[in-house]
Amino acid sequence: MARANLLIGQSGGATAVINASLVGAVEAALASERVTNVYGMLHGIEGFLKEELIDLSRQPAELWPRLRETPSAALGTCRYRLRAEDLEHALALLRRYEIRYLLYIGGNDSADTLHRLALAAQDCGYELQAISIPKTIDNDLPLTDHCPGYGSAARFIALATLDSSLNTSSIPWHYPVKIIETMGRDAGWLAAASALLKEDESDPPHLILVPERPFRQSEFLARVEAIQRRLGYVVIVVAETVRDESGRPLGSLGALGVDAFGHPLLSGAAQYLVESVRSQLGLRARFDKPGDLQRMASAYVSPVDRAEALLVGRQGVLAALAGYSDQMVTLQREEGPVYRCTTSLAPLASIANEKRCLPAEYLDESGTMITEAFRDYALPLLGELPPRYAQLAPIKVR
Numbered sequence: 001m002a003r004a005n006l007l008i009g010q011s012g013g014a015t016a017v018i019n020a021s022l023v024g025a026v027e028a029a030l031a032s033e034r035v036t037n038v039y040g041m042l043h044g045i046e047g048f049l050k051e052e053l054i055d056l057s058r059q060p061a062e063l064w065p066r067l068r069e070t071p072s073a074a075l076g077t078c079r080y081r082l083r084a085e086d087l088e089h090a091l092a093l094l095r096r097y098e099i100r101y102l103l104y105i106g107g108n109d110s111a112d113t114l115h116r117l118a119l120a121a122q123d124c125g126y127e128l129q130a131i132s133i134p135k136t137i138d139n140d141l142p143l144t145d146h147c148p149g150y151g152s153a154a155r156f157i158a159l160a161t162l163d164s165s166l167n168t169s170s171i172p173w174h175y176p177v178k179i180i181e182t183m184g185r186d187a188g189w190l191a192a193a194s195a196l197l198k199e200d201e202s203d204p205p206h207l208i209l210v211p212e213r214p215f216r217q218s219e220f221l222a223r224v225e226a227i228q229r230r231l232g233y234v235v236i237v238v239a240e241t242v243r244d245e246s247g248r249p250l251g252s253l254g255a256l257g258v259d260a261f262g263h264p265l266l267s268g269a270a271q272y273l274v275e276s277v278r279s280q281l282g283l284r285a286r287f288d289k290p291g292d293l294q295r296m297a298s299a300y301v302s303p304v305d306r307a308e309a310l311l312v313g314r315q316g317v318l319a320a321l322a323g324y325s326d327q328m329v330t331l332q333r334e335e336g337p338v339y340r341c342t343t344s345l346a347p348l349a350s351i352a353n354e355k356r357c358l359p360a361e362y363l364d365e366s367g368t369m370i371t372e373a374f375r376d377y378a379l380p381l382l383g384e385l386p387p388r389y390a391q392l393a394p395i396k397v398r
Contacts, residue, residue, distance in 0.1 A: 002034075003033070003034055003035070003036045004034070004035070004036060004098055004099065004100035004101060005035070005036050005037045005038070005039060005097055005098050005099045005100065005101070006029045006035045006037070006038050006039070006099065006100075006101035006102075006103070006317070006320070007039045007040075007041060007048070007053075007094075007097070007099045007101070007102050007103070008022065008025055008026070008029075008038070008039070008040055008041070008056070008075075008102075008103040008104070008105070009040065009041035009044045009045060009047075009048060009075060009103075009104050009105065010022065010044060010073040010074075010075045010076070010077045010104075010105045010106065010135075011044040011045065011077055011078055011079075011080075011104060011105065011106035011107075011109070011110040011113065012077060012079065012106040012107045012109060012110050012135065012136065013077070013107075013136070013137065013295055014071070014072040014073040014077055014295060014296065015071070015135060015136075015137055015148070015149035015152065015153070015295050015296070016071040016072075016149070016152045016153070016295065016296055016297060016298055016300070016301045016305075017071075017148055017149055017152055017301060017305050017306045017309040018072070018073055018105060018135050018148075018149065018309065019067050019068060019069075019070050019071070019072070019073070019074050020068045020069075020148075020306050020307075020309035020310040020313065021105050021133050021135060021148060021309045021310065021312055021313035021316075022040075022067070022074060022075065022105065022313060023064050023065075023067055023068040023310060023313065024309070024310040024311060024312070024313025024314035024315075024316075024317075025103055025105075025133065025313035025314065025316055025317050026038055026056050026064065026313075027064060027314065028313070028314040028316075028317035028318060029101075029317050030057065032317070032321055034321055035101065035317075035321075036098075037055065037057050038055075038056040038057045039053045039054070039055060039056060039057075039097065039099070040053065040054050040055075040056045040075045041053055041075065042054060042075055042076050043075070043076035043077060043078045044075075044076070044077055044078035044080060044104075044106075044110075045078065045080055045082065045086075045090070045104070045113050045117075046078040046080035047076065047078065048090065048093065049086055049089060049090060049093070051093065053097070054075075068306070068310065069298070069301075069306070070298075071296045071297075071298045071301075072296055079109070080113075081109070081112075081113070082113055082116055082117070087116065087117065087120040088120075090117060090120075091117075091120055091121060091124060091126060094121070094126065094128065095126065099128075100127060100128060100129060101128075101129050101131075101317070101320040101321070102114070102117065102128055102129065102130045102131070102320075103130075103131050103132075103133055103313075103316050103317065103320065104130075104131075104132055104133065105132075105133040105134075105135050105313070106132070106133075106134075106135055106136075107134070107135060107136035107138065107140075107141060107147070108136070108140065108141060108351070108352065108353055108354065108355060109353070110132065110135075111132050111141075111328060111348050111351045111352040111353075112352035112353050114130050114131075114132050114326075114348060115132075115326060115348035115349060115351075115352045117130055118130040118325055118326035118348065119326070122325075122326075128325060129319075129320035129321075129323060129324060129325045130320075130325050130326055131316045131317075131319050131320045131324060131325070131327055131328070131329065132316075132327070132328035132329070132348055132351070133312050133313055133316040133328075133329055134147050134148060134312060134328055134329060134330070134331075135147065135148055135149050135309070136149055136150070137149045137150055137152075137153035137183060137184070137190060137294065137295050138150070138183070138184050138185045138187055138189065138190065139154075139184075139187065139189035139190070139356075140184075140185060140186070140187040140189065140355040140356050140357070141328075141351060141354075141355075141356060142346075142350065142351055142354050142355070142356045143328075143330055143346035143350060143351060144328070144330035144331050144332075144346070145330070145331045145332055145333040145341065146331060146333075146381055147331075148305060148308050148309035148312055148331075149295070149305065149309070150189065150190070150305070150381065151302040151304055151305030151308070151381035151382055151383070152297075152300060152301045152302045152305045152306070153183075153190055153193075153294050153295055154189070154190060154193035154196070154302075154378060154381060154382055155193075155300050155301075155302045155305075155381075155382040155383065155385075156290070156293065156294055156297050156300040157182055157190055157191075157193045157194050157237075157290075157294060158193050158194060158195075158196040158197050158382065158385075159197070159300060159385075159386075160180075160288075160290060160293075160300075161180055161194040161195075161197075161204065161205055161235070161237060162197050162204070162389070164178065164180060164235075164288050165178065165204035165205070165235045166389070168204075168233050168235060169204070169233055172231075172232040172233035173232070174284070175284050175285060175286045176228055176232065176233045176234065176283050176284060176285070177224065177228065177233070177234050177236070177274075177277050177283050177284065177285035177286075178204075178233070178234070178235045178236070178285070178286060178287070178288070179235075179236045179237075179238060179270045179273050179274055179277075179285060179286070179287040179288075180194065180205070180235070180236070180237045180238070180270070180287065180288045180289075180290075181237075181238050181239075181240055181269055181270035181287060181288070181289045181290075182194065182237060182238070182239055182240065182290070182294065183239075183240060183294050183295070184211070184239045184240065184241065185241060185355075186211050186241050186355060186357070187210075187211060187212070187355060187356065187357045187358055188208070188210025188211055188212050188213075188239050188357070188358040188363075189358055190239065190294070191208050191209070191210050191237050191238065191239040192208060192210060192358060192362060192363075192370050192374055192378070193378055194208060194237040195208060195237075195369060195370045196370075196375060196378055196379055196382065197385070199388075202231055204235035205235045205236060205237045206227050206231070206234050206235055206236065207220070207223060207224070207227070207234070207235075207236045207237070207368045207369070208236075208237045208238075208368055208369060208370065209236065209237070209238040209239060209242045209269075209273075209368065210239050210242065210358060210363070210367070211239050211241045211242055211243065211357070212357050212358050212360075212363070212367075213363070213367035213368075214243060214244060214245045214247075215242050215243060215244045215245070215250060216244075216245060217244070217276065220273075220276075221276065221277070221280050221281060223368070224236070224277060224281060224283075225281055225283075228281075228283060236273065238250075238269050238270055238273060239269070240269050241269075242269050249269070250268065250269040250272040250273065270287035270288075270289055271287060273285075273287070274286065274287050302381060302382050302383040303383040303384070304339075304380065304381055304382070304383045305381065305383070308331060308341060311341075311343060312329045312331065312343060315329045315343045316329050319345055324345060326347060326348050326349070327345040327346065327347060327348060328345065328346050328347075328348055328351050329343055329344075329345060330343065330344045330345065330346045331343060332344050339380035358374075361373050362374035362377070
């Protein structure tokens, strides 16, 4: 292909390292003689349809190292599902701006957007190299070992759970039950990460509730009561999309509607559990809900995660320049005692609107705690962790 323009966008929930992928892609594109101009779509495909573009080729060179360490989506993001009539308009804009390389940074829904654009271009004979760059804290994209964004969010949840639990354990009779609610959509990867710093059975968290296992209230309350009697306090981590045995979400069922892709907007799982503990067990309880801090906390960024986010951005451009299209860059873990990942490609048809849940072997028999297999999988993604907190020995004065 002759020299042409490259367009890149960001979509879905922003993360602490999504800009590293943007930087990796832009730097690779600027270094190629086959790319004439590098354009960025403001607010994803929704902005592109409104012709809201900026020229990334003319940004100052000193911007990129700083942007690499900046959280959130510098181009802006969106949650927009393409309509049938949008495809023809999008293709007309690609022609107008002489764009032959198209990169989209996002998760499952973004893969759907790019897949449909790639097929539309193919159907009308327009030469387009469309490559998806993975991003999601939910870690639920298939065909990749893990997703950029997850390592930093998992690091945040692991450390925040420990920090918050120390407050509870310091005065357990005040609020003996602490509940922490995590994001993660329909997969329990993020909630499971809360136990990565747990060294002993008595260490928090004591229970993890994930979407892969149905919530049984009687069993839950019995476990909470038993743990509280034994330890004096209980710390529970719940994924926001946990459902009961009939498939109904905890908390405010349907109260917040659905997003553009039909995913329920749920809230209130932790609040529901707090009220259940109070009313059924008579125990004081409270909850923490970190919200966007899980995705955005720059102080908790995993160096491994940032480096891999940069890598997949760079490899996305190289794949497009090599003639690949309708593919997503994937991370592939190599065998061996030292953690190392390389990249590959996977077809968007196998990724769009699909999800990868937490495997059964990553949860114990009760379904409420992680296994060593999950620790082996997830811990390398967090990067180097701070030293274990100090603890006084129970040496009493006689």
